[in-house]
Amino acid sequence: MNIKHVLLLLLLAIPLEGWARIKLITLPVRERVEIQLDHASATLVEEERIVPLVRGINQVDFSWANTRIDSDSILFRMLPAVSEAEVDAKVLSVSYPPNENALVWSVGADRSGSARVRISYLLGGLDKSFHYRAVASKDETSLRLSQFLRLKNYSNESYDQGQLWVGFGDRLQRPVGLNETKDMLLKQYAEVQIQKRYTVDVSKYGYIQEAKKKLKVPMHYVLKNDAANGLGQAALPFGKARIFQQDGKGGTTFVGEDWGHFTPRDDEMQLYLGVARDIVVKRTIERRERKKISGNLYNYDVVVKYEVENFKDKPVTLDIQEQLPRLRAELGFNNRRDVQWRLGGETTLPGSPDAEKSDADKLLFHVGLEARKGADKAKKQTYRLHLVLQNEWR
């Protein structure tokens, strides 16, 4: 171990002015190291050491050359004595020498013996991130999700046996070497139910062919972070997800990667896999009629038409989403007021808007699309969204 920071016990009662002169020292070794990675942006290292003390005042020197220890964060805690041999000691003061990354604790002991101490500090350069490997079943109904912790150690300090804790899952016992990057499997979820989601949203995803009003149809795997889908034990942290699919012959094929956003429990993580080319959605604004109420106050009667063709040989569900401020802007007027709207009677989109995911600014409908039958032409399904935008004026 290339120790860059050391704990020294100065055996003689050396006054501070004697610093850096003749010293007799012992080097208490680390008995245990815990690396706490549960904070979003800081890494706390805790070292447990057994320090021999003599009766009276002892000088315990801690120095950390070339490491990014936050000197203000260093804590020295005496752990409660667990055996007769351990002494009860107290920290009397801490002295900081000039121009050095070091400090000296004055520790008072009522008798000679050893004491268990914990030294903890925030350490820069020891950073964590998370990433995922997802292997989808051949039928794309479930996937095996592996969650990894990646630890990059550029702190200039190594830890032979560090116990790592990220705030959830199991504690890991691993050595952390100098300048190492380490990927560690944190958790594996064998059977996570997934939904394959096709979505159109002109505001969010735009067109694939704007001149023909054909919308982009991105496809996502959607994992709901709840117990019913094999997850839900903790929030899923942000991280890159590499996605593979079983090929049915014992192997897997890489199908894409995406950033998985921080996903609280009961929320959905969406992983983008690409644009579906065999679902074609043409969106046109079929009607825009202004109805005067009085003066410059109008209602707008609007019909948005979706012509959908599913060229897949499987039925799929298409999510049709409309952002209402964007729709109003498309109609040629825009203002900073919220959109007041109601659904019109000519709406032919099936069912009613998704109550959980729709709000005052957004409408979401789930539309089932029939599969293409054999070599036949795909059936064109036409749906209409009839909206009355109320009380608008310029």
Add this chain to the structure above:
Amino acid sequence: MKNFRHTIVLLSVLLICSGTLFGKNLDLSTVPDRDQVQLTIYNSEDLTLVRETRVVSFKKGMNPLQFSWANTLIDPTSVELEFRDKAGQLQVLDTTFPHDKPQMLYWNVQSDSNTEARIEISYFTSGISWAGDYVVIANPGETGLRMEGFVRVSNRSGEPYENAQVRLVVGKINLVEKIAELARMPVAKVKKMEKREYKQLRHKAARRAMAPAAMDAVAGMVMEESAVPKQVEKEGLGEYFLYTIEGRESIPNGWSKRLRSFDAAKVPVEVVYRYRRQEYGNSLVRLYLLRNDDKSGLGSTPIPNGKVQVFRQNDSNGLSYLATRSIKYVPIGDRIELNLGKDPEVVFELIKEKVFRDNIWVRIKKGRVYKKVGDGSFIVDHKGTVAGWDEHQKFNQRIRNYTDQSIRVEVRRGYPGDVTFRSCLDAKSHDYRSVEFSAEVAAGGRADLRHEVITRNGYNAKQQRVKVVGG
């Protein structure tokens, strides 16, 4: 004193001719040792009052004393000499600042007899500072915490102080000029720019405040290094608080020393989640709330400004780091608020569920006639323009608690304009433009706090305030 930078020298009479000290090339001097030193350090300014005593032998007649302070940050205008005993027999006749030696002065002391006396020299120096800092460790259930306070004294004054009594002043001293700037100027210049008010203010603020200095209490004290932590005595002093560190401390130049000032092991703590955009930014934050009072084992003194490091104990004696925060001076009895930041296990969403407008008024022909839309009496006027309306926004403040404990959430939101806040929540006005409401959310539970914000716009706006109504 090993590496002394400033000295007091008793010049031998042999070399003094008719009281003229200067222009001689040969000197003979004796150097009386420092007997006691007291440092009174102010954290609000870069200012320390040093009082040191020495025992000096005087002969009958004139006794020249030289005081020098090369390479230190002493304010030359502040140096004063007093006789702690035999004051009736000794008298300072004059003080001279030689033109060629900027960091030196001479006193001519007239003595009525051959005697030995204790003199006290006091002066202000910069470069010595102190700061408070705190460590808070909450128990695993976060029902209580341990709060330790520390004071850290740093000496960058150029002068080592050994076995000094250290006193720390908590409070803000009024100074018209920074002492550090003065110390780097020649005496003559300082003298010229010195203002009466400056001296009066500083002396009033510092010296008089320190009048009851307990120097004599330290005198003759046998210093024995103790294996128990030193106590920090606290006492009120006018608008200030004075911390006196037990015994004496040696702080070499360049070093800092940190000592514990208090340790409260069982401080009750309240955990609260708050949304207050102005205070904590645009997110729900988790707070520890505690009080500087007797019940907490605190409350004996105000808590000075300082950095607080907050941890929570986990099992196996380990700690989780929560946050580092700065606190401002906390008077006795006042609340201490530690912002721990966002909690990923609590989801806080504001969902706008519905919007509609009503009570719409149209202005006719750009005149002063207003008509309400839909009141039946209105004749269509193509040139009428909307002049006033009420905007209704229905919100759901949804809180999902995935922690294993019930939590209390407090929400404060501001609304500009003429607004009515309508809800079945137990909401109340915080001030004329903001509303507060709160909820308890069970472990694993969810709260949907629905409310309606009605904003009167344009012609309809009559006030600038939020009115809270039920229903």
